[in-house]
Amino acid sequence: xxxxxxxxxxSYDYDFxxxxxxxxxxxxxGLDSDTFEKIMNNKESNEARELAxxxxxxxxxxxxxxxxxxxxx
Numbered sequence: 001x002x003x004x005x006x007x008x009x010x011s012y013d014y015d016f017x018x019x020x021x022x023x024x025x026x027x028x029x030g031l032d033s034d035t036f037e038k039i040m041n042n043k044e045s046n047e048a049r050e051l052a053x054x055x056x057x058x059x060x061x062x063x064x065x066x067x068x069x070x071x072x073x
Contacts, residue, residue, distance in 0.1 A: 021058070028055060 031039070040055065042048035 025058060 028036070039048055040052040
């Protein structure tokens with residue numbers, strides 16, 4: 001994980017956190033499938049499980065946002 005993303009996770013600055021979400025999302029999307037699977041399915045790491053859960057919620061939020069935009073526009 002890039003140092004800037006970790007700094008974001010430790011910050012309470014809203015604007016900074018919004019930027020971090022975009023950066024973390026881009027980092028995850030840029031992973032090859034093998035690396036993605038190794039990270040997200042690492043049962044021995046609490047951080048990996050938390051990241052996988054965050055990623056699921058992030059994907060669901062993005063999907064909901066897209067549906068709202070299509071419905072309302």
